[in-house]
Amino acid sequence: MITATERATLKAKLENHEGKVNHMYLDSKGYVTVGVGHLIKDLASAQKLNFKKTNGLSATKDDIKSDFESVKKQLKNRVSSYYKRFVSLKLLNTEIDALTKKHIDSFENELKSLFPSFTTYPTEVRLAFSDIIFNVGMTDLNTKWPNFKKAIKSQDWETAANESNRKLPVSAERNKYVKNLLLKAAADKKKREEAKKMKVQNEQ
Amino acid sequence: MSNKSCCLFILPISIMAIFSINACNAIEKIPVSLADGLTLPELLSSNVELSNVDELSKLIKEPWYSEIVVKNNSGHKLSLSSCEDYFIGSSLETRTVKQYEMNAYLELKVMCEASKLMLSAKLSKLSYLPIPILKESSPDFWPKQLSFITSSAESKRSNQNPELKYWSDVTPITSFKKNSESSFTYYHIGGYQEVGIIGRGDLNNDEIEDLIVVIRDHVSNGSYFNMRLLVLSVDNQQRWSLISEY
Numbered sequence: 001m002i003t004a005t006e007r008a009t010l011k012a013k014l015e016n017h018e019g020k021v022n023h024m025y026l027d028s029k030g031y032v033t034v035g036v037g038h039l040i041k042d043l044a045s046a047q048k049l050n051f052k053k054t055n056g057l058s059a060t061k062d063d064i065k066s067d068f069e070s071v072k073k074q075l076k077n078r079v080s081s082y083y084k085r086f087v088s089l090k091l092l093n094t095e096i097d098a099l100t101k102k103h104i105d106s107f108e109n110e111l112k113s114l115f116p117s118f119t120t121y122p123t124e125v126r127l128a129f130s131d132i133i134f135n136v137g138m139t140d141l142n143t144k145w146p147n148f149k150k151a152i153k154s155q156d157w158e159t160a161a162n163e164s165n166r167k168l169p170v171s172a173e174r175n176k177y178v179k180n181l182l183l184k185a186a187a188d189k190k191k192r193e194e195a196k197k198m199k200v201q202n203e204q
Numbered sequence: 205m206s207n208k209s210c211c212l213f214i215l216p217i218s219i220m221a222i223f224s225i226n227a228c229n230a231i232e233k234i235p236v237s238l239a240d241g242l243t244l245p246e247l248l249s250s251n252v253e254l255s256n257v258d259e260l261s262k263l264i265k266e267p268w269y270s271e272i273v274v275k276n277n278s279g280h281k282l283s284l285s286s287c288e289d290y291f292i293g294s295s296l297e298t299r300t301v302k303q304y305e306m307n308a309y310l311e312l313k314v315m316c317e318a319s320k321l322m323l324s325a326k327l328s329k330l331s332y333l334p335i336p337i338l339k340e341s342s343p344d345f346w347p348k349q350l351s352f353i354t355s356s357a358e359s360k361r362s363n364q365n366p367e368l369k370y371w372s373d374v375t376p377i378t379s380f381k382k383n384s385e386s387s388f389t390y391y392h393i394g395g396y397q398e399v400g401i402i403g404r405g406d407l408n409n410d411e412i413e414d415l416i417v418v419i420r421d422h423v424s425n426g427s428y429f430n431m432r433l434l435v436l437s438v439d440n441q442q443r444w445s446l447i448s449e450y
Contacts, residue, residue, distance in 0.1 A: 018427060019304030028307040028429040029422055037427055075246055077429075079270050079308040136354045137426025140394035145355050165356035169306055169430055171299055 001119055002108050010130055011100055022090045024067050025083035030076035032068055035096035043068050051089040059089045110138045128181040157186035233327040234413055239386040241400030241418050244315040260319045264288055272309050273301045287316035310431040314418060317433050317450045318402045321416055325405025331413035332438045338388045340380050343372035349446045351375040352397050352421045354428055395423040407435050408447050
């Protein structure tokens with residue numbers, strides 16, 4: 001289980017990478033999106049969200065349909081603020097946070113299904129791993145990262161660190177953040193192993 | 205024959221010869237052409253019609269639909285609002301200040317680079333580009349540099365492996381969708397790639413027509429996105445090669 005501190009770190013990182021947008025917009029794939037990269041797969045899904053009108057009242061299904069269809073017909077992959085002129089509804093911060101929580105939960109469940117020992121990994125590994133999975137997706141990681149996956153499964157954090165780099169346009173800063181987390185886990189593991197060895201030697 | 209009468213005879217023939225050579229060249233040379241993949245006009249603040257390549261030089265100065273604040277390696281911040289700004293102030297290391305605006309920046313960056321590239325393209329004498337250019341089997345013939353890998357280490361291994369030659373050797377394609385003659389989407393396990401033709405022209409001074417394409421790399425269930433601009437060439441044996449990548 002991801003701890004509350006890890007969850008807070010992940011949420012902050014996600015908001016930094018994905019942005020936190022309180023209105024509907026189109027992502028790079030052309031999907032209607034809201035909040036912290038929360039994909040709205042269709043109109044019915046949009047109508048389940050608690051959008052508010054500018055006067056603070058809850059939006060009707062028709063209001064949501066109007067915003068959804070207005071955004072849907074725009075060109076994709078523009079800055080999110082561009083779509084503001086085509087919508088009138090907003091999602092409150094509390095609603096966005098609830099969606100982000102669900103998002104993190106679903107990724108955690110996917111990670112646990114692929115790596116049953118995920119919950120036993122050190123905090124640094126869980127944070128690093130989550131960052132990669134949010135970015136490249138579970139299928140890509142599962143099929144196109146054989147060496148990284150193998151290193152994680154065998155808990156070889158140093159090799160995982162060396163295999164963790166993502167290609168451009170992922171920033172050097174983001175790659176370094178993940179690599180350093182894994183290297184810290186590797187160093188901690190080494191220290192623990194050495195301490196254990198020392199203890200055994202002392203007992204003898 | 206006197207000098208004067210000689211000139212009267214030779215000059216018209218020379219002029220005719222010059223004209224006929226030019227006419228021959230005009231017929232033989234293949235003009236630079238644009239395709240639907242070049243979307244710079246859609247990214248500008250006002251609607252601009254684009255009817256020929258030369259007009260791109262005007263579009264480079266036109267304001268974008270939005271300004272974007274970027275930072276360079278030194279941390280120096282600047283606001284970009286046209287391709288002209290981009291060419292003056294950006295480098296390979298330039299990134300958006302707001303990380304989540306990077307995808308939108310890539311769209312603008314690649315289209316500015318594509319416009320610049322098209323403006324530098326020259327007429328060609330020969331073309332081996334097939335008709336149609338994009339097809340279901342393109343990934344089986346196009347070079348492996350078009351493949352889609354998100355891991356730097358795996359990408360390095362793929363580049364070093366001489367057995368992997370073609371795009372589909374690295375990224376096996378599971379299905380495709382034809383959006384138009386100049387735009388195809390190729391699906392693979394874990395994501396998909398949208399390929400769009402930007403235009404055609406000679407870009408390496410060999411007088412053979414080259415192809416300029418844009419590739420949008422998407423993953424399923426993730427936020428990773430990349431956009432690449434590639435110049436490809438094909439020879440008379442229908443062997444494709446990569447000339448440059450932006």
